[in-house]
Amino acid sequence: MKRSFVGRIALFILTNLAVVAMLAIVGRLFGVDSFLARQGSGLNLTALLIMSAVMGFGGSIISLLLSKTMAKWSTGARVIDSPRTEAESWLVHTVQRLAHDAGIGMPEVAVYDSPDMNAFATGARRDSALVAVSTGLLHNMRRDEVEAVLGHEVAHIANGDMVTLTLLQGVLNTFVIFVSRVVGFLVDRFLNRSEDGEERGGTGPAYFFTSLVMQLVLGIGASLIVAWYSRRREFRADDGGATLVDAGAMARALNRLRMQHGEAAMLPSNMRAFGIRGGGMLALFSTHPPLEQRIQRLVDGSWRGGRARYATDGAV
Template sequence: MKGSFFKRITLFLLTNLAVVAALGIVARLLGVESFLARQGVGLNLPALLIMSAVMGFAGSIISLLISKPMAKWSTGAHVIDTPRTEAERWLVGTVQRLAQDAGIGMPEVAVYDSPDMNAFATGAFRNSALVAVSTGLLHGMERDEVKAVLGHEVAHVANGDMITLSLLQGVLNTFVIFLSRVVGFLVDRFLNRSEDGEESAGTGPGYFLTSMVLQIVFGIGASLIVAWFSRRREFRADVGGAQLVDPNAMARALNRLRMQQGEPSLLPSSMRAFGIRGEGMMALFASHPPLEQRIQRLVDGSWRN
């Protein structure tokens, strides 16, 4: 629910960057960017914006469409077509009931081999998503806590978090590509002038080098926005899990994460039990809010506000 979600978001972002980079290379090989920087006229801003939007949204949409197969491949998740054990039957039945309560289509249900207690949900469409749990979670937690985790993941699907993330990433990609090219053009115009005084910019090495470096720098800045968005949506998924199942079970599940990491429990002894894995990332780049905040919201009831 946390570590796996972080890995999934990282995989999504890396795929997005790879697609955008590939499209940028193709555009340069085809001479598109040279056409946009017309010598003696200046930078064709409307055309550049259109190209940036096409490249930016293509990267995020392709990443979204392949998110399910990439998640299965990266975790080795096995989709349960026909439940073979009582635990698998319970798992599929629970996801089915939660999906009905949330008003979404039945997701694919998968299990992947990992001792860590974790789960994730992904997919391009609300009615054909994927919900996967680790063997550590399925066999190491009580049923009501596992159900709370599943409610959290189903809430991610019902809230359309991956779709919204992709749209946000597409917008950010657009501005990253656009601004990096504009600044690259200005730098190249300053560095590269023809002997007769006529500006010749947008075709020299200064343009390509500057735009490449700035695309990385601006991309890092964009990742901060994506991380902030992810933290907000995680709170919403906690609310969804609390509404679909039980806020106390959700809090106990999160508390187990802290104890799994060797941190002290934040709950009274009567509530100390189970968890979902967390991560120690720098605050600004963290895809999840601190576990302390998430648990506190569930315990004091502020999640209802």
């Protein structure tokens, strides 16, 4: 059976949500939410903001620190410590050269078994990242196209995309947690009034239900922002691939993906680390721009306006 797995960004978001949910459950078990509601009708907004930031950034930072481990586990990727074949030797040396040109430390290089043409990069630090490619990509693309794909992934690392995504996700998590609990508190106070109009102390079921619903709704909105940022970072990574290798090879690699999979097949449940898109409303949740748009930028030269610049030995 073909191994299925989620994309690196989807995996990051899911891990982040799981950690935030775990922290929220632990907080409630220890009475943190009840503590935030002062005696009477007030809400300790300062304490709530601090708690929201700890939970929000805690979730995203832990997700980042686990990103390499989770990626290896989810794909079954094998890190190439000692190349077994000429292709693996070429792969390691190519990544080494591109990393040097981009001014970053040598990433771990891994290969995973999959007929799909895919690649991904992840890691918490620019000088200690992971670049992995599928066997399908190695077998079905020309070497100049594979090199362009590797340049795209190295550019993700050089641009610090995972760290920036972590900070963005942390800010959004903090906002979601803070606002959902404020709204939950206000709704609970409105419904928890006595017949004479006085507010009862403590928090009731309405607080937990409302804050949960609001967290889900606001979380969807936050995911739209993360997806929008991810689409922008894909353009920058394309620019990096074109700069480090060749715009033509980068365009051909994307076109090979488009021709093999077709746009209708670019939104499966498994990871599309290099070319994901959806149609209609799904496009708002897509982490990658349309392939046609990415290819057109490379073909008509408009990518040069936003190209990444690296301190390289004549590579730019």
